[in-house]
Amino acid sequence: MKKTRFIVIPLSFMAVLAVALAVALGAHASSASAAAPEVFNGKIMHARGAGNPAVTNSLMTYHGGPISTAPHVYINYWGTKWATGFTTGGYTSTQAQTYINGFFSGIGGSAWGAIDTQYCQGVATGATSCPAGSAFVGNQTGLLAGAWNDTTSIPKRITQSTIASAATRLMQHFGYDANAIYFVFTPSGQSMSGFGTQWCAWHTNTSTSSGNIAYAYQPYSPDAGTSCGMNFVNSTNTSYGNGYFDGFSITDGHEWAEAETDMWPGTSSTVAWQGPGGGSDENGDKCAWNQNGGTSANISLGGHNYAVQPIWSNATTVNGSHCVTSYP
Secondary structure, eight states: OOOOOOOOOOHHHHHHHHHHHHHHHHHHHHHHHHHSOOOOOSEEEEOTTTOOTTOOSSOOEEOSOOOOSSOEEEEEEESHHHHHOOEETTEEHHHHHHHHHHHHHHHTTSTTGGGGGGOEESSOTTOSSOOTTSEEOOOOSOOEEEEEEEOOOOOSSOOHHHHHHHHHHHHHHHOOOTTEEEEEEOOTTOOOTTBTTTEEEEEEEEEOSSOEEEEEEEOOGGGGGGGGTTTSSOSSOOTTOTTTTHHHHHHHHHHHHHHHHSSOTTSGGGOOEEBTTBTTSSTTGGGGGGGGGOOOEEEEETTEEEEEOOEEOSSOOBTTBSEESSOO
């Protein structure tokens, strides 16, 4: 009968092996954690097809937070690529900026911009309308108060905190405005993880040494193609960028309309107007990608057309839908 031989491994060796395995596994876990998506507390516009289960067909209610009574928009074109220039799809970055600046320059005082003027602050929590004499959202002309190319380097991994820092630099460049929405745009090929698959743009608020500010983030919309609105309204591309840049005005307009009616949505104590679905049930969310019976369309501003989505109106309906493109 053949004898079986056993190899005895010293306990000291086993201990060393266990430590080595623990270190290796720990390093792997640390690496995986570093690559994991950042926990995000903003209010996103979902990408087409990503779904938004929080959207409801119920009226928005007031929760006590601030709105913008005299809105302005400031833009930070963050990164050196905006300064040196780039081209995508036959369009230059300068054309993209012209389209974006033209949109924000024109929507103040427009019938589409007036949709938000039915919402106010300072009324009873739970209210769905505002009495005469309330502090309403404003709709003055000259909405775009400034655009700036911030040539600060963009990190390889863009996070919410780095975008908040870019918004703060923008505020410091132009000055503090409690009613403003500070927009941060990153160039083609440089965006925060989740863009185009989960969301198209987002807005939130952050604290600064000057005070709390509302800000929004918009990556280079054409990079996401039809997932974020390219050709959503205009099937044919024009020399001005209609069609190719549809996503910019649709998603920028979405975030602007939400931010001025819900300036500080980052904490429950500062929420203004939202539907019963919460932070993903704001006035833009309810009508995104033509949900709830709305219809996206072109509006004319300053002699050019811009694609926009409808915005939720508590006070009015069109063909039975609260998603409208003008007010009253």
